[in-house]
Amino acid sequence: MILNTDSMKPIYVQIAEWLEVEILNSNMKEDERIYSQYQLADMFTVNPATAAKGLNLLADENIVYKKRGLGMFVSPNAKQFILTKRRKQILEQMIKELVIEANRLDVSESELIMMIHNFKQDYKEE
């Protein structure tokens, strides 16, 4: 598994995001046991402490839950939660950046919406 080490995102965040994608893609079902910190460390070639921090990030958001002595499991509704969270956090953040950049480049709001519309069209045709 390759991590993007140049990214601003810390590795443990990248790991957490990768796990979220796995859950979104239904590679891991609800109440299914998720990778342990050691498996993740092995997969990503990172220190297990880093992997543990990634898992804890998910646990903090209740995407996974701990069973004492058994490890971590995917929470029910995890998928839904991730979707909502991503919409809220990631998309909103991206739009914010988009708007700032558009302003800097003197792109009007309608032009921007057009560009989004066009791109979506192109993407579908592909």
Add this chain to the structure above:
Amino acid sequence: MNVIQCHDVTKSYGQNRALDHLSFEIGENKITGLIGRNGAGKTTLLKMIAGYIKPTQGELQVFTRKPFNNLDVSAKTIFIDDNMTFPDSFRLTDILSEVAPFYAAWNSSLADALFNYFSFDPNQAHSNMSKGSKSTFNSIIGIATRCPLTIFDEPTTGMDSAVRKDFYKALLKDYLEHPRTILLSSHLLSELEEILEDILLIDNGSKCLHLPIMELRELAVGIRGNEQALLTFVEGKELIYKEEFAKGSLYVVIKKESIEQEFKHVRQNGLEVLPISPDDLCVYLTGKTGGGIDDVFKRS
């Protein structure tokens, strides 16, 4: 319990101080990276922990004992560097089988597997190997001994990047199965930062930083922008690094916590926040002066 306890340790060679009142502790089963520039005292520190040399002052304890000339500590420690010497009458395979009886946890199937993976010539002489192959071979010993304290001093010297990756991967995989305390020194943090848990940064024989690598990533940010705006923004704050990269433009590195409150205003001032790789941060932290090499060329 701490495997290494270093309290106010100084090592001097005549007038020179290789280590200067150094204190730190390293916990059990952690992978710690010892980072520092050339001549920072990394090798001196590691040799001292391995029991090769004695501290001039201060208290150093490894497994709760003074490591110098201590058989018990020696039995639990392996020190790997590229000065390791093996007898001329040993071929590479001989070395693996002859070193084995000394270390209780030695795993010969692992050693043989790694030996074959890196396709060494079993009949070769250790003294005849290239720098990179020697480092690789020594690292095999370092991994296969499975010593409770495994020390690597610049283990990847001369290795090509593929072998480096393999080495770090092998080390981590074996560590996951058989956790142990590992110390790795390097002047290049980037190549090993992923497998580290902690980082110990030393500069001129003194401790600079000792913290989990994840915290290092969040320690500081770089800000770039108009000189005037930037200077007012960071006024009164301690800068880690400052560089004028174009006329009227400034680049500074600053601790994240010191600008926590104002962080939202950065963008509004037309300033750009840039991530700093831990590697660069270490370079800035151990920099001799504020400027760096560019200053040398800016005089004219």
Add this chain to the structure above:
Amino acid sequence: MMSLKEVDLLSISIKQYVYKLKAYSTLFYGLLLAQIITLFFSLNGISHMSSSNGELSVSVNSYSASLVIVFSFFWILFAAIQLTTKQYKKIENPLVTNRISGNLSNIGFLMTACVFGGITSSLVGVLLRIIMYFTFDRSQIISDEFILAFSDLLLGISVAILYMVLISGMGYLTGMLTKVSMAFVIIIPAVIIGISKAYADIFQSLIKFFTLESSLPLFALKVIITSILMFGVSILLSNRGEVSQ
């Protein structure tokens, strides 16, 4: 994992001894070479005497394997000094070791080398006799000491071993002293030459202390006590502290 399982000094020293025996096995080629070369030198005789009274001349060639033993002594001297050098010490680094185990295993190696050297150097005398038996005119050979009593052979072996132990102790101590301070490289020869010149009688009685001892048990006792002293001082010197890197 944290518990300090005590390591046994003796077992580590034995492991190191076995390691070093294999590691330094190339050193023995030096001994073999020295013995074979001196054997061929010895075949030419060590001294030659001839005299005549006008009508007849008598020449006597003396043969002896002593040269082989002397060169074996030199070999053990240099081997012992070499073991104390940094280059040889370095091979201990990857092993479980401390100063004492390193010294004990060195001494073990030297003792083995002494036994090997003592046996082979005395047995080369047998080889010399056999070569002479087949290549020389036997009617010219004086039987007296050419026929070697087996008890003499055993005696020669044990005495050669004892001398080698003594010499290896001298070499090891010398090497250790030079590790303490390079000044000893000059001091030791200076002292030896100084004593031999200025206090010739002391120096000679020192040598005679061993060479003129005619009782084997007493000689063995002298050698063993002196060697233990020399090796003991060497261990103390090396254990004293950090040796200059």
Add this chain to the structure above:
Amino acid sequence: MSRVLSQILLFLIGIAIVFMFKFKRPKFYRPLSWKLNVLATGLYLGVLIMLVPILYMLPAKDFIKTVESKDQAIASSLNLMNNLYNQHFPTEGDLDKLEGVYKNSCQTFKVDSSKLSFDLQPNIGNYPILIERKDIDDGEIDVSTYVTAQYVGEVNFTKRLLPPAITVKNGMLSLRAPDRQTFEFKQFNIDFTMAQFDNQNSSIHEMSPHFSNQIIVIRVPQSLEINRGVLGDRIQII
């Protein structure tokens, strides 16, 4: 012999140098594994040990034996020479009994003249020539040569000496010394390690030679006339 040996030696030194260079480890240096080293040294030791029984199996018959009674024999022969010097001449019978004196040759010649004169080489050894008259006229001249003990070290090699060639012809006894004789001995000294405890103070033996003297005893018939000739002072008539 020694030339062959020095050639072998040169050859060996050559091999040694080649080996030294081998140890200098060129680029593709393959170490001699310790197993090979142990094998080689073990083999060397093994061969040397095997030689011990071989040495004891070799028959020792051809060697020169040494004698114990050297001093006595030398004293006795010196005594004899002293007596001769002091004009105390022994008879042949005396000589036969003396310790340290050996009969070297014994020849008998027919008397072919009424006179006996001598032809002696001027340069030959200072042999005393003793002439003994027999009680009878049997017409025979008996010539015996005796040598006193000849030693080198403790080796008595008196019997290896060649007697002078003696002929009697036309009343002329001629005496020709044999060609110059050379004797070579090979003395083996035990190792100094053994000598130190072997009740021998030095492992190097005194191998000083003790040269012998020859005495010629001529027994002539009672009536034979003796003409001593030019070198007659060496001839004593008892």
